[in-house]
Amino acid sequence: MKKWLKSAWFEKGAISPAHAHYLRKSRLTQLWVWLLRFGILISLIWLWEWSTDSGILDPFLFSSPSRIWQLTSQLASSGELFHHIWLTSWETIVGFLLGTATGIALATLIWASPFLSQVLDPYLVVLNSMPKVALGPLFIVTMGAGFGSILAMAIAITVIVTTLVIHSSFQGVDASYSILARSFGASHTQIFLKIIFPACIPDMIATLKVNVGLAWVGVIVGEFLVSKAGLGYLIIYGFQVFNLTLVMVSLFIVAIISTVMYQLIAWLEQRLLRYRLVS
Amino acid sequence: MISPYAIEVKQLTHSYFTKKAEMIAIRSITFSVLPGEFLVIVGPSGCGKSTILSLIAGIFPYTSGEILLFGQEVRGPSDKIGYMLQKDGLLDWRTVEGNIHLGLEIQRKNTSADLSYAKDLLRQVGLAQTLKYYPSQLSGGMRQRVALVRTLATKPEILLLDEPFSALDIQHKLHLEELLVRLLTQQKKTAILVTHDLEEAIALGDRIMVMGGQPGEIRQIFDVPETLRNLSPMKTRGHPDFRPLFEKLWREVERP
Ligand SMILES: Nc1ncnc2c1ncn2[C@@H]1O[C@H](COP(=O)(O)OP(=O)(O)OP(=O)(O)O)[C@@H](O)[C@H]1O
Ligand SMILES: [Mg+2]
Numbered sequence: 001m002k003k004w005l006k007s008a009w010f011e012k013g014a015i016s017p018a019h020a021h022y023l024r025k026s027r028l029t030q031l032w033v034w035l036l037r038f039g040i041l042i043s044l045i046w047l048w049e050w051s052t053d054s055g056i057l058d059p060f061l062f063s064s065p066s067r068i069w070q071l072t073s074q075l076a077s078s079g080e081l082f083h084h085i086w087l088t089s090w091e092t093i094v095g096f097l098l099g100t101a102t103g104i105a106l107a108t109l110i111w112a113s114p115f116l117s118q119v120l121d122p123y124l125v126v127l128n129s130m131p132k133v134a135l136g137p138l139f140i141v142t143m144g145a146g147f148g149s150i151l152a153m154a155i156a157i158t159v160i161v162t163t164l165v166i167h168s169s170f171q172g173v174d175a176s177y178s179i180l181a182r183s184f185g186a187s188h189t190q191i192f193l194k195i196i197f198p199a200c201i202p203d204m205i206a207t208l209k210v211n212v213g214l215a216w217v218g219v220i221v222g223e224f225l226v227s228k229a230g231l232g233y234l235i236i237y238g239f240q241v242f243n244l245t246l247v248m249v250s251l252f253i254v255a256i257i258s259t260v261m262y263q264l265i266a267w268l269e270q271r272l273l274r275y276r277l278v279s
Numbered sequence: 280m281i282s283p284y285a286i287e288v289k290q291l292t293h294s295y296f297t298k299k300a301e302m303i304a305i306r307s308i309t310f311s312v313l314p315g316e317f318l319v320i321v322g323p324s325g326c327g328k329s330t331i332l333s334l335i336a337g338i339f340p341y342t343s344g345e346i347l348l349f350g351q352e353v354r355g356p357s358d359k360i361g362y363m364l365q366k367d368g369l370l371d372w373r374t375v376e377g378n379i380h381l382g383l384e385i386q387r388k389n390t391s392a393d394l395s396y397a398k399d400l401l402r403q404v405g406l407a408q409t410l411k412y413y414p415s416q417l418s419g420g421m422r423q424r425v426a427l428v429r430t431l432a433t434k435p436e437i438l439l440l441d442e443p444f445s446a447l448d449i450q451h452k453l454h455l456e457e458l459l460v461r462l463l464t465q466q467k468k469t470a471i472l473v474t475h476d477l478e479e480a481i482a483l484g485d486r487i488m489v490m491g492g493q494p495g496e497i498r499q500i501f502d503v504p505e506t507l508r509n510l511s512p513m514k515t516r517g518h519p520d521f522r523p524l525f526e527k528l529w530r531e532v533e534r535p
Contacts, residue, residue, distance in 0.1 A: 174366075174368070176364055176366040176368045177368055177370065179333070179338055179364060179368075180362075180364055180368040180381075181381070181385060182338050182356055183336050183337075183338060183356055183360070183361075183362035183364070184356065184381070184382040184385040184386055184433065185355075185356040185357065185358055185385060185386060186356075186385045190385055194381065194384065194385065195370070198370070198372050199370070199372070201372070275371060275372050275373075275374075275413045275415070
């Protein structure tokens, strides 16, 4: 054991005995973190399985890991599952990209015209406080019970808050930057492209992160209301026929895919904001 | 008629407006600067020094009076002017290289000759090795030198420098003063520099304008004697005429 601790992996890349000691310590901590993470996961799954097996929890209400696994592989092998996953992911991605892009475009528009910004301010405030899912029936009657309504829901839920956040981010850019650009004779457009927009990219990525979550809400609720397919539909269908294993399967898949999307944006953030990480 | 002056400021008054009040920053300022001349402005904090520079740079319109550059009225920013603000304003998402190119990009002057001129200036301020650094990796003094290079890169005829060397240690300050004086005399540029440092004012200036009060007004304009004017900034500080002028300036600045 002692020997193993001193093994190559723990001290790889060390440039001095003290550095080796430091590396060994921090890598050991890291190893414990991972071990405990998996430990917690596995004991939770085991506890769940055991309590539904032994009758403490009712498997009809709480399902169980083995049941969930069975149903997942069954749905996966028939290919049906991927159709639902694909549809919901697609709606979410399109919804949150369109919502964010439209929000940024609107923010740009009202930044360019402070007058317009003042005029529109109360409308934005009202639209922002409005619970967007309450607009569902309106979307359905205007766009039909399908893809259009679901997308509209995802966009509605993201666009206004994006507009407000990005607009205030535009306004928050240090005035001395703009004065500097002005002193070189920069036009309004140049100031926007060279100063304001790049200065706000960190905030835009932050809104992307928030919007992924919001778009999921929009899409799932949209599918509750109208859809004949998708993960939201599986949840509501499973609930209606009281197949709670199906509900659990869908929930797990939603959790996994939304995490993956969030991580993708976190990765994008690292790529784009390298200048913040130096030094 | 062609004006003999590079900069003429006549009866200049400026107020900042807020919803509640009008705040008169400077009142009835009149002075002029000859081409190739170096004017230094000193005065207590808040007397409107930065305001004067911003107005000459055409950043915002003045309330009343007149500003002429080579006989032409200032209506907005001009390519003739290089303005180095009190805050260095380096864009932290651009490398040093990107930052010194900013003015050239805006004025669409980014030919390879202009870009390599900017690089050469960076070498002259001793920062050639930082080309690919981000501003967050630089010290305060390095940032100010980069900002100076950015200002000089567009080859302005008139330089407006707002406390450009305030964050520098004495060694770098002297070095940069030398560089600035060399560049300005070589290229016969006109300059206005704002500083709190009276030694620096005497070392660099041909004339020194002392401001005071609120709203800001001109107290007095001192001529730096010929004997000091032609010396390099480092030697000026050791000359026998240096102390007497320093004390005269000191008394004027301190006067309530
Ligand atoms: N944007 C602004 N809005 C309102 N008031 C301002 C603004 N800028 C400056 N002032 C006021 O105008 C006066 C002159 O300001 P200015 O920045 O020109 O002073 P300064 O002489 O450069 O001071 P310092 O030496 O501290 O830089 C100050 O009283 C300041 O409060
Ligand atoms: Mg100032």
